[in-house]
Amino acid sequence: MTDLHELDELLRAEEGDAGCDAGVPILDQYVELELRGEDPSERFPGTAIHLRVCPGCRADHDGVLEAARRFGDPGPE
């Protein structure tokens, strides 16, 4: 694990990363843009960068996306 790419990954820190907290309030909107086939990075570029780097937030994002896809939008009745 010593080539340049792997070292670059180990030290990955991208300009414009919005951090973890910024994604919390908009994660549902982010996921729905994906469900509509739109590119969420246009509206939420900082969170798109963050989700590429932060495994914790990426797991949460993947979970919400998977739930929305699998369980859909049931009504309360």
Add this chain to the structure above:
Amino acid sequence: MSVRRPSAATPGRQSAPASRRWVEQLRPGHPLHDEAVATLHDVLRRAALHELNRRGALAGPERVDVAQQCAGDATMKILARLDDFQGLSRFTTWAYKFVVFEVSNKLARHAWRHHPPSAEDLTWEHLPDTLAPRPGEQAERRQQLAVLARAIEADLTPRQREVFVAIALNDVAIDVLALRLDSNRNAIYKNLFDARRRLRASLAAAGLPLSEEEAHA
């Protein structure tokens, strides 16, 4: 419970009928309040169970029990924050977010209780074997790793070093480390981000940049 399947064409549309009905019926005093709460809990319980399965976490009765707890806690939080729902997404997508966060939090606490990071996981000694230079490797690569090791030792703050060593070198999960350090995910991530930036700068300053951009900075 009657479950209505979503329309793929409508996610995110403001004031979607199902979302409006959720919010109305979940309000205290609505004649269908109790039924709506029970339905929401059931939807979230199934989502939590699926999420635990997706993450390969827990098994058997423990998984079922934790899913139940996640659904209960998420339902309580949703009811308390009903006025925060602005209709910018479907209500259910907004609700799934709550239960997925509950799953994350509970799994981190479970890992913290059963497999807490050791002192060694947080302590800088040397680069792991997977990063050690191999015989015959280019001199520049060996130099890069030597500079990196020196920079971890000398250029990071104690907190940056602790976080970088635990997460980047020893694969400690960020949420578990946050519990260990009595912090939160965002603060730990900021420490990690700053540590990585500092180490990249140290490599660039030593004439060993990792990117073209850093070479010309």
